[in-house]
Amino acid sequence: MIAATQSNHPLATVSDPVPAVSAMNEARARIRLAGLRITKPRLAIIDALLRRHGPSSTEHIHQEMGARRCDMVTVYRCLAAFEQLGMVRRSYLHNGTCLYELTLGAAARHYHIVCKACGSPERVDYLPVKGIEQLLQDRGYTEVSHVVEFFGICPKCQPATARGVSVTVPADLRA
Amino acid sequence: MIAATQSNHPLATVSDPVPAVSAMNEARARIRLAGLRITKPRLAIIDALLRRHGPSSTEHIHQEMGARRCDMVTVYRCLAAFEQLGMVRRSYLHNGTCLYELTLGAAARHYHIVCKACGSPERVDYLPVKGIEQLLQDRGYTEVSHVVEFFGICPKCQPATARGVSVTVPADLRA
DNA sequence: CGGTAAATTCCAAGTCTTGCATGATTATCA
DNA sequence: TGATAATCATGCAAGACTTGGAATTTACCG
Numbered sequence: 526m527i528a529a530t531q532s533n534h535p536l537a538t539v540s541d542p543v544p545a546v547s548a549m550n551e552a553r554a555r556i557r558l559a560g561l562r563i564t565k566p567r568l569a570i571i572d573a574l575l576r577r578h579g580p581s582s583t584e585h586i587h588q589e590m591g592a593r594r595c596d597m598v599t600v601y602r603c604l605a606a607f608e609q610l611g612m613v614r615r616s617y618l619h620n621g622t623c624l625y626e627l628t629l630g631a632a633a634r635h636y637h638i639v640c641k642a643c644g645s646p647e648r649v650d651y652l653p654v655k656g657i658e659q660l661l662q663d664r665g666y667t668e669v670s671h672v673v674e675f676f677g678i679c680p681k682c683q684p685a686t687a688r689g690v691s692v693t694v695p696a697d698l699r700a
Numbered sequence: 701m702i703a704a705t706q707s708n709h710p711l712a713t714v715s716d717p718v719p720a721v722s723a724m725n726e727a728r729a730r731i732r733l734a735g736l737r738i739t740k741p742r743l744a745i746i747d748a749l750l751r752r753h754g755p756s757s758t759e760h761i762h763q764e765m766g767a768r769r770c771d772m773v774t775v776y777r778c779l780a781a782f783e784q785l786g787m788v789r790r791s792y793l794h795n796g797t798c799l800y801e802l803t804l805g806a807a808a809r810h811y812h813i814v815c816k817a818c819g820s821p822e823r824v825d826y827l828p829v830k831g832i833e834q835l836l837q838d839r840g841y842t843e844v845s846h847v848v849e850f851f852g853i854c855p856k857c858q859p860a861t862a863r864g865v866s867v868t869v870p871a872d873l874r875a
Numbered sequence: 876c877g878g879t880a881a882a883t884t885c886c887a888a889g890t891c892t893t894g895c896a897t898g899a900t901t902a903t904c905a
Numbered sequence: 906t907g908a909t910a911a912t913c914a915t916g917c918a919a920g921a922c923t924t925g926g927a928a929t930t931t932a933c934c935g
Binding site: 876877878879880881882883884885886887888889890891892893894895896897898899900901902903904905 | 908923933
């Protein structure tokens with residue numbers, strides 16, 4: 526699929542949930558447990574995600590890999606694999622682009638509101654979806670999952686968009 | 701954006717909300733009211749959506765336009781415009797592809813559960829999201845909207861996927 | 876250390892998005 | 906009502922992102 530047109534969006538760095546070392550060990554364990562192999566690109570991708578502490582674009586991950594950089598195709602495939610393992614969760618941007626976020630530790634499910642102007646995500650703690658999933662299982666569905674995304678114009682971007690000014694993003698925040 | 705890789709998914713035809721004629725008139729009025737122009741491609745797209753009575757893929761819409769067919773680019777642009785007017789709502793499939801659905805008349809907001817195997821959507825009536833949107837507005841966000849999608853394996857597809865059989869879709873249901 | 880199978884890479888195709896020039900629609904005016 | 910001008914919409918071409926396949930490389934097990 527062509528997942529979405531990509532504009533690069535700056536990302537807000539959010540709070541730190543788990544010490545990086547144990548998180549990395551947990552990641553290795555989960556990969557191994559699933560019968561997958563621990564490879565340099567995979568470790569580098571997890572490392573990049575850990576350093577960001579929040580949703581990252583594929584591009585950002587790729588750049589963040591530095592010397593251990595691998596093919597873009599590998600990034601996509603690894604993230605897809607991680608997602609199936611439940612190690613990574615996707616957020617969808619308003620334009621269809623995706624961001625990826627590690628879900629290690631006992632991190633509770635949370636959602637994001639993404640600014641339609643600058644693309645920065647912010648956490649939304651909110652949970653009343655579990656009941657619906659149960660209801661759907663009662664309907665006969667299995668492997669039930671869901672996607673919830675909120676979109677809006679964040680306070681910072683409001684004067685700008687109101688004046689019709691295009692919001693430009695500092696280059697160092699991109700990807 | 702590259703919205704998503706596209707696999708074509710069959711679509712369930714759902715119930716009929718509004719008489720087609722008045723719906724078409726309402727659509728024309730809303731386009732005109734927004735200061736946009738009424739063109740042949742736009743009318744053909746709305747017509748295709750009306751005939752489907754449910755979420756449609758861009759491909760399906762394009763094929764359904766028949767003699768009045770226009771460029772695919774136009775379909776994308778028109779749907780994007782309609783979405784901004786609130787005349788059309790997007791559903792996201794599990795693979796990132798989108799389906800578009802008309803929201804005319806007094807049609808209440810509803811959601812979908814999409815089968816990860818065969819792609820057919822089914823309605824989910826469910827509403828407790830309004831409170832969150834209010835909360836986000838109190839946080840300073842404007843133009844708040846949201847996306848909610850549920851995914852799972854529908855009852856019909858379960859024996860098939862359990863046996864590892866790939867689910868093939870009749871050609872006449874495609875696009 | 877060698878063998879097996881998975882993972883990565885490169886190449887290619889497919890889909891969606893954006894820029895620019897052309898064509899169509901709407902409003903204005905006679 | 907009919908013609909003209911302004912502006913929006915469309916079509917085409919180019920560009921970007923994502924996915925699939927085949928061959929090579931790498932990780933893991935004995």
